[in-house]
Amino acid sequence: HAIKFALPAARLPIPKCIWNAAHIHALVIVTANVGPGTNQRVDIEILDSTPHRNVYLSKRDIKGETRLAVTAHGEGEVGVCFKNYLSPDIKLDMARNMSRTVDLDIDIGADAVDYNAIANQESLSGLETEMRKLEGVVKEIVDELEYLKKREERFSDTNLVTNRRVQNFAWFTILALAALGVWQILHLRSFFKRKYLID
DSSP: OOEEEEEEOBSSOOOEEEEEEEOTTOEEEEEEEEOOOTTEEEEEEEEEOSTTOOEEEEESSOOEEEEEEEEOOSSEEEEEEEEEEEOTTSOTTGGGGOEEEEEEEEEEGGGGSOHHHHHHHHTOOHHHHHHHHHHHHHHHHHHHHHHHHHHHHHHHHHHHHHHHHHHHHHHHHHHHHHHHHHHHHHHHHHHHHHTTSOO
């Protein structure tokens, strides 16, 4: 349900990123619980894997439980990246064992919606709340199928274009071999005529 890891401290830390698949316009809720650590600063950044590398938000010096919500702008993966900066007044040999524990929970799509809050706000019964949850899950499944259908169409188009190119190359190869064979026959015939081997 969640990921827990130790984030080592450094002067120029390498980001630790967790990636999850998300569809366009999907709600992404990130809950990060950062453990205590003196002389360390943990920064968080949420970005995506599209060619534009959209950075949804960037927050410095998070402590304790931090809850962040973003909406995905494109198909692909959404990454949550952490960096643990070491304070400049700490010696590097002392920092070898310094780290902070990060407990990370990422909810995407229907999992990210707080249906209890919706039920309280709209005075929904338990059955109506469950129906709302099922509606969200069904919408997510329909969106997933639409995405898969578009990908299948794109792959099918690529397959047809590749097939056409292979056929054209095969015809070109056959014609080139036939033309080369005719040229060889004519060349050998003229050569043998010059040498008076044939009439």
